[in-house]
Amino acid sequence: MSTLLSRIFAERKQTGDLDLEAVEMAFRAALHQAGATALSQLLRFPEPAADQRTIPCACGSQAHYRELRSRHILTALGEVELTRPWYLCPLCHRGQFPVDRQLDIENRDCSPGVRRLDAIVGQQGPFDRGREQMKVLAGLDVTAKSVERTAEAIGADIAAREQREIRKAVQLNLPIIVGEPIPILYVQMDGTGVPVVKKEIEGRKGKTDGQPAHTREVKLGCVFTQTGWDEEGYAIRDPDSTTYTGAIETAEEFGRRIYLEAWNRGWSRAQKKVVMGDGAEWIWNLADQHFPGSVQIVDLYHARQHLWELARRLYPNDPAGQNAWMKVHQKRLLDKGKIEKLVLALRSIESTNADVLEKIRTEADYFARNAERMRYPPFRKQHLFVGSGVIEAGCKTVIGSRLKQSGMFWTVRGANSIIALRCCHLNGRFEDYWEGRRAA
Ligand SMILES: [Zn+2]
Incomplete structure (x- = not known):
């Protein structure tokens, strides 16, 4: 110096x-x-005093102090040497380092300070970029692999805690979260594909639900609140009120997850409750099962998209024809919430093309099935959102930008760990998790 x-x-x-x-x-x-x-x-710990050379072993017997042992660990200050007593159990031959446990570095190469940094850079971008950030920002030499290992281990721990919370929520009556009433609380759900390694799709039936090959669907949900609207009456989302949760899992598992998230966000004290999504059936099954009594809204822009697809089938290569048809069916019927009339209009379309007829029937069924979720004028009169833009943006920012970069292929476990870590971080809960991680 x-x-x-x-x-x-x-x-x-x-x-x-x-x-x-x-x-x-x-x-x-x-x-x-x-x-x-x-x-x-x-970190150079002394030999234990003569009367402290025996400690309990997990097998129920006693482990005895044998010697001081050294190893290197990476800390926020760089590599350091750690020397500490080693105990061995003569009965089960298990060795242990009580100091490692106390320092939270048992079976780890990195200190808690470094692991926290690994987690933060690892949830944010590709692991190799994390390695670079660690070098440039923290002056630490780590490998991309170690960022990956640490971030995934921490994410897996967060995911496991969530599962424990979810299991508890299923078994017990959830405690009412006290607080001010919430004027409007939204739950939005969506699915998005994430590229996975081959073994994660083997034995699964090919393309399902329009999912491209080699992907598995992440189900993502968000919860946010609204207290007001702008001068024109359009809904305003409360700033910083959005939290996310998601995983590659079945609809049933996801249902319990999103239910717990909504509950923790104050579902029971919301004065108006709204569930939103596209037309996907699993979303509405979950809405009925977990959120009975809530207002259900199909994203207006998805509904319009359905009409556009039909317009293109009915008037191929005829933009003027498509526009004229949309003017009637979208502007005068769909946007006005006149879904029964829209369904009648669709069912009365004649065509000699069997494919087109089939498409018309499918779309008419879609609108008929979702009619109550498409009463856009009354929704607007209540100053509610009619688009699920928040969750769609979430699919891009929470999932896409981190997990769908070119060349990325995930295991389900790896993806779910990073999703858990990323949601925890975006929800502003990472610091609490990190402080509390050793309590449980
Ligand atoms: Zn033992």
Whole structure:
């Protein structure tokens, strides 16, 4: 440190210049090194006193102190050496390092400080970018693999805790969350495909639900609140009120997950409850099962998309014809919530093309099935959202931007770990999790 200082002063005297960046980085490196040396001294644990050389073993017997053992761990200050007592059980031959447990580094190469950084960069972008951020921002040399391992291990722990909470929620009556009444609470759900490694699709029937090959569907849900609307009456989402939860899992499993999230967000004290999604059947099954009595709304833009597809089939290569048809069917019927009339109009379309007839029938059924969820004018009169843009944006920002970059192929376990970690972080719960992680 002092040689570094005298070198910097000498250089400055000689040239009159100070390369601030070079100096600050050199100081950071030197301070890290000094810190690592000091930390290594702190981490040199003595032999236990004579009366503390026996500790309980998990097998029920006693482990005895054998010797001091050393290893390296990576800390926020760089690599340090740890020396601590090792105990061995003569009965089951299990060795243990009580100090490692106490320091939260049992079976880990990295300190908690480094693991927290790994988790934050690992949930945010590709693991190799995380490695780069660790180098540039924290001055730490880690491998992409270690960022991946750590981020996935922490995500898996978060996911496991969620599952414990979900199991508890199923078995017990959930405690009422006290607080102010919430004027309007929304639950939105959607699905989005994530590319997976081959073994995750083997034995599954091919393309289902329009999912492209080699992907598995992540079910994502969000919960947010609304207290007001703008001068024109359009709904305004409460800032920072959105939380996300999701996983690659069955609709049944996802239902319990989104139910718990909504509950924790104050479902029981919401004065108006709204569930929104596209037309996917699983969404409405879950809405009926877990959120009875809520207002159900099909995303208006999805509904319009259904009409557009039909318009293109009815008037191929005829934009004017398509527009004219949409003017009637979208503007005068769908947007006005006159779904029964729309269904009648669709069913009365004649065509000699069997494919087109089949498409018309499918779409008419879709509108008939969702008619009550498409009463857009009364929804608007209540200043409710009519589009599920929040969850669609969530599919892109929460899932797509992290898990769908080119060349990425996930295991279900890996993807679910990163999704859990990412949602936890985006929901502003990571710090609480990290502080509380050793309590459970
Ligand atoms: Zn033992």
